[in-house]
Amino acid sequence: MSAVSRSSHLSQPSHVAFDEVSHQFEDIEQQREAYVVGMWAFLVTEIMFFGAVFLIYTVYRTLNHAAFYEAHKQLDIGLGTLNTFILLTSSLTMALAVHWAQVRNRRAQIMALTSTLGLAGAFIVVKAIEYSHKFAHHLFPGGNFVYPDASIADQARLFFSLYFGATGLHALHVVVGMLVIGAMLTRALRDRDARADYIPVEMTGLYWHFVDIVWIFLFPLLYLIPR
């Protein structure tokens, strides 16, 4: 039995803080591929999660189309469009961050990640403003829900349930994304020699684009209902 085993790095603890291959992997390539496949598998679960939300929305919008059309006029299309713009731009900066992580341009990567984080924060702020308006107008489907047109109040309540449910879950994903991007930023700031593996940033990018795509579906479904 020769000692050329690729498991030999087990006995040589790596002193490199970044770019480290975990013990269960043979080499960095295998680790990278495993991470990417794992991330995609996770995104599949996310698609199924939001898929169910979209299914429920589709069923109820088909059943109550006229009422949903009326109720959606209560949403602020201006703020919704602004948020779409913000989130799409953040996807651009995220894609740039991934690119610069791959070419090991640390400074540019830090700038791109900071911009992404800032845009994500802006998205949440705009969302919070929208929510507070809805609360002020008693449009949150809780105890004191009041809809101006009593004849469609029940269906409008359903619309706002779905609105708050879907955008709330999406906002939760944005917040989680911000935490992850923040972690990537910290990692890049500490990685002075730009030695860190780019795969974590790439995975963050995949997640962030997913969050973006969910919004790309949510925005027209909720804000742009045709007659």
Add this chain to the structure above:
Amino acid sequence: MSAHSEAGTPVGASPETSAVSSHRSEPSYLSAGHTLRSWLFTLDHKRIAILYLITISAFFVVGGLAAGAVRVELISPRGTFMSNEVYNRMFTLHGVVMIFFFLIPAIPAILGNFLVPLMVGARDLAFPRLNLLSYYLYLAGGLLALTAAVTGGVDTGWTFYTPYSTFYSSSQVTMTIAGAFIAGFSSIATGINFIVTIHKMRAPGLTWFRLPLFIWAHYATSIIIVLGTPVVAITLLLVVAERVFHIGVFDPRYGGDPVLFQHLFWFYSHPAVYIMILPAMGVISEVIACFARKRVFGYHFVAGSSLAIAVLGFLVWGHHMFVSGQSMYAGMVFSFLSFLVAIPSAVKVFNWTATIYKGSVSFDAPMLFVFCFIGLFLIGGLTGLFLASLATDVHLTHTYFVVAHFHYVMVGGAISAYFAGLHFWWPKITGRMYPEVIARITAVILFMGFHLTFLPQFLMGFAGMPRRYHYYPPEFQTLHVMSTAGATVMAIAYLLPVIYLVWSLKYGRVASANPWNATGLEWQIPSPPPTHNFDEVPVVTGEPYDYEHLALSENEEADGTRAAVPRPQLDPAARGGAA
């Protein structure tokens, strides 16, 4: 009696086996640390499997006690010792614990966790920390559900049907659902880990069609977990939102539709029964090949049938809703698709029986549990066709017929297979042999107790006894008493392994690396395995289950005339090239 059940070093052990086990370079994973911390924060998939084994067994006891209480209660037509409220909570506790905290995780999280990396020749799962996280999520979810049970319980049944669960029930629905929700993320973590490990971490030479069928089964299971679990997660989340905020998604008062809940719930929960049975089928394929000393008949079909079940399983949920007001045409389509699932299931059963045909069959305990499985799964599967037929289902739905069908597949099938696997790999997991005679007796007791418990339930259901009823007409009493008597026998069959398996940890015969003389990578390393599983990355040069070649080369070794038969098994010496 065949050679592999002899004591000590197996007579026909392959040369690789003895070579590897003779120079053990690392301590076994069991002796790699003895502190509590070394167990609770371990990242070793084998230790996490042990954590799961202990915890899941504890939940099995809870679920089993609840079942026992329900059976005792039903001895008399007007109940024996419970109020209606307690009875409802008791059968719900049984269902919730057994489904979410035993059947779904049992085989994947215990045997799968232990064996998937070993069988693919990897040092660990792809994401060890995610694996540990999945254990703690499971534990947290389970404890939450138990807390709900002792602080008032939940009375909705494990299905949480709306609007009862959202509007009427004043029991601990929210906390129980939170428990199931968290446990769902535990399964997702395990599923993702398996998918990545099977895709990316197979040893050199281990192509897809050289994989053990246990791996195929777990791959199919993981796909179901990844696709299905998020849907039930959002559904249960909406039930909680409905209870807390009255958002109206499932509330008819606001235009919501309770039947939509059933669609979403069964979109996961029907595939979930395949999450429970597919890993069991993987175990059966491994054990049956070993104890029939033959390759699994129609390997490709058995492997493909796992995927077929996973795919078709997603298209049949509507058969739970034939009487829920779903359209007749939807009912017909779902009925047809449900019949289709019988095909891959039958492929498996026929191929297992064909594997036994002309094999050198030995009747060790794991094999007896396999026979239990095949017999009980056959009845469970065929009665499923009654329920898939629209007309008969209208009569049989919500009766004990459904209960009996489900338990034949799940308890008769999945738990028999779980025991088969636990006994088969017990020497690998613990390094000790279980006591053979009493294990065989247990398998026989289980088989008889099972039939005594659930055959009467088919009869009751067919005669119209509804499920979940506390009081029943006196003419059903004889059958109920028989069922309870059977449950008592089953309780003995469940208690015995707990006693003798624990006993074997200290007093069992020390197991060799490959006590069954089985093929498969997990048997080529010491028992119990070292922490990093393989000293060297194994290279696989042949098909799995090549018992015919194994027997051939053994005979030749015995004759001292080893011919130039290419070894289909592991060949560590050849690893350099294929790397």
